[in-house]
Amino acid sequence: MCGVVGVFGVQRAERLVAEMLFAIQHRGQESCGIASRNSRGNISSHKAMGLVKNVLIDDVLDRNSGDVSIGHVRYPTAGSSDIANSQPHAIDLAEGPHMAICSNGDIINYGEIRSWLEREAGFTFKSENDAELIGRLIAYHHVVKHDSIEDAILKTQQELKGAFSTLVILRDQLFAFRDPHGIRPLVMGNLDFDGTGLPQSEGTVFASEGCAFGIIGAKWVREVQPGEILRLQRGQPVQTVHLNPLQMRHCVFELIYFSRPDSETFGERVYEVRQRIGACLAKKDDDLVVDDDLVVLPVPDSSNFVALGYAAAKGARFTMGLLRNHYVGRTFIKPNQKSRDEGVRQKFNPLPGFFPGKRVVLIDDSIVRGTSLRKIVRMLKTAGAREVHVRIGSPRVIGSCYYGIDTPTKSELIANRMTIPESADYLNADSLKYMEIEDFNGVLASRPDFCFACFDLDYIYPPENYGIKTNVPTERE
Ligand code: SF4
Incomplete structure (x- = not known):
């Protein structure tokens, strides 16, 4: 399990990101990191093994300061517990490292997509981590195939199978998107939302769980919808550029165990x-x-x-x-x-x-x-x-x-x-x-909207269809 947070259009956004990561530390304690875009358009990042309070110290935040920032806490599911697999990842585009990405969830067709990108685009991967795969797939569509960034993200969202709640800084924009089944949570808040209409991009924040908002004084706005791609850019309202949900499959384990009781996850108050x-x-x-x-x-x-x-x-x-x-x-x-x-x-x-x-x-x-x-x-x-x-x-x-x-x-x-x-x-x-x-x-208000696969083996993406050995035991009852 992991957690992601993001802030758009706020001076010293990295400070807010660090605070929010601290609030969702329960989602991952092995490593953490931050990536920020400063006013000159440069993206800088820092990640290390350890807890938020030990890694994201003042000096690190000063060196990674900006008005757009994303952050991540990790515990390993796919890929080993090391710095290469920590997030966010900075991804090179044609003109330099103008993309940073972090994500929560596992991609079940990771091996297939990675081999294809290595073969087709000659990409070299620096990690075994899903978020790098997502970033390179976006880069493939956008840089190699010259799709608009919105179309590149849309194609990526459609080609990936599995769970992903993802934040991407790309040049001067921030994108937030979720897999079409909404397996992992992702919520949006605002630091200055007056309730009169769509929130402006400036002051908009994202987190895996709403419990991260209280610590920075942000108000809960809504979930990023399953299958939704949101775009934030200066002077514009937050815009949905795509929305295509499929059958919901929210992870019920988030409510049973993982989310903090003071979060509202999948429309339910966890406590x-x-x-x-x-x-x-x-x-x-x-x-x-x-x-x-x-x-x-x-x-x-x-x-x-x-x-x-x-x-x-x-x-x-x-x-x-x-x-x-x-x-x-x-x-x-x-x-x-x-x-x-x-x-x-x-x-x-x-x-x-x-x-x-x-x-x-x-x-x-x-x-x-x-x-x-x-x-x-x-x-x-x-x-x-x-x-x-x-x-x-x-x-x-x-x-x-x-x-x-x-x-x-x-x-x-x-x-x-x-x-x-x-x-x-x-x-x-x-x-x-x-x-x-x-x-x-x-x-639950809507039981069919939830994944129970670890209890009933009804996987939305059956692992055997993706070449994953499931080590099937003899059932005892
Ligand atoms: S319910 Fe079980 S199988 Fe489904 S996403 Fe959650 S932990 Fe995974």
């Missing part, structure tokens, strides 16, 4: 969706009797609102029984199992003296491998919990994601290796229940 998930889990849980010894606690932070919703619907006591060290980061977005294991031990600690004799309903957003949750259940039982009942705010994860979330191969997923009772045994839980896919009919 409200999570509360409804919790209420739904509680309604299916009649066999757990509420008494003084029953406590509901989340695996913080992504499960907090699910646990609140569960406790409220059940009339049970909610407690923050697990304390989280916020300096560790999100274990799911660590790049390997060793760093994830270390992260769990460093990250959580149970409240001392609280658990002896308690029956615990432990709420988590999802189970991927199960290794982290197993350690947490053991931690609670060691702390004295009499019973631990695990409730999961998503269906069983049975498939990998090819659209920008780093789920492991299918054979590593606990739901493909064990039945639910076997999983409960493995976790040392006294019971284990999940949300079902059909439960989301009552949770």
Whole structure:
């Protein structure tokens, strides 16, 4: 997963970009970067491994100052975790490096398009990253085939298969566009929008999540629509140059886990969706009797609102029984199992003296491998919990994601290796229940608009059609 932000037509736009990147740091902690266009028309960029506060320091921002700026936080999905694959990318056009690009999402026909560009245009790639591919495909249509920049982006949007929420600085313009299925979010805000009409390009901002706007005092305007290409240029209103949505396939995992609760994503308030998930889990849980010894606690932070919703619907006591060290980061977005294991031990600690004799309903957003949750259940039982009942705010994860979330191969997923009772045994839980896919009919305003492929294998772009081995296991249930 990654996050993008952009600012158009504001003095020292790079400062706002850095602030917004800090607000969406949860979307990627491996590397970050910024690219800005200054008043002389030069694009400069800087990217490095590490967190926003450590990378985008004053000196770096001063050297990459401009009135149009984009930025990116990354955790690796496709391509290794190194500086070459970090974003934004500066792309050479005929007259110099006048394009910078960053994107969120994975392109499933990456290999096919890259080979074609290497063969057809003789392009040399500097990374294995999707955003560079998008930029070079735009450059191919615009520079080699002499299409207008709008047509070049349109052809690129139509030729790519997969997820992309993308920002491009091209000469004095900024373009924002999304894949036609709207798999990853991208929202638009404005620093000076008076509500009387279309926002002017100057003062317009973009971010993967609306939670980035509050920190710079921007107002939420709307989503960039699936299949939409927006153009911003000086003295002009923000203009839609193309809009061609296909069947929506918003990533439901954004609402379950990834987005911050204070964001509004895909037309849903994230915290409200999570509360409804919790209420739904509680309604299916009649066999757990509420008494003084029953406590509901989340695996913080992504499960907090699910646990609140569960406790409220059940009339049970909610407690923050697990304390989280916020300096560790999100274990799911660590790049390997060793760093994830270390992260769990460093990250959580149970409240001392609280658990002896308690029956615990432990709420988590999802189970991927199960290794982290197993350690947490053991931690609670060691702390004295009499019973631990695990409730999961998503269906069983049975498939990998090819659209920008780093789920492991299918054979590593606990739901493909064990039945639910076997999983409960493995976790040392006294019971284990999940949300079902059909439960989301009552949770989401429009369930058919969402991708559930890692839960039901109904991929909009079936990976086997693109030469991707899916490591299909024997289904256990
Ligand atoms: S496969 Fe899962 S994680 Fe990937 S886009 Fe679909 S719902 Fe989201």
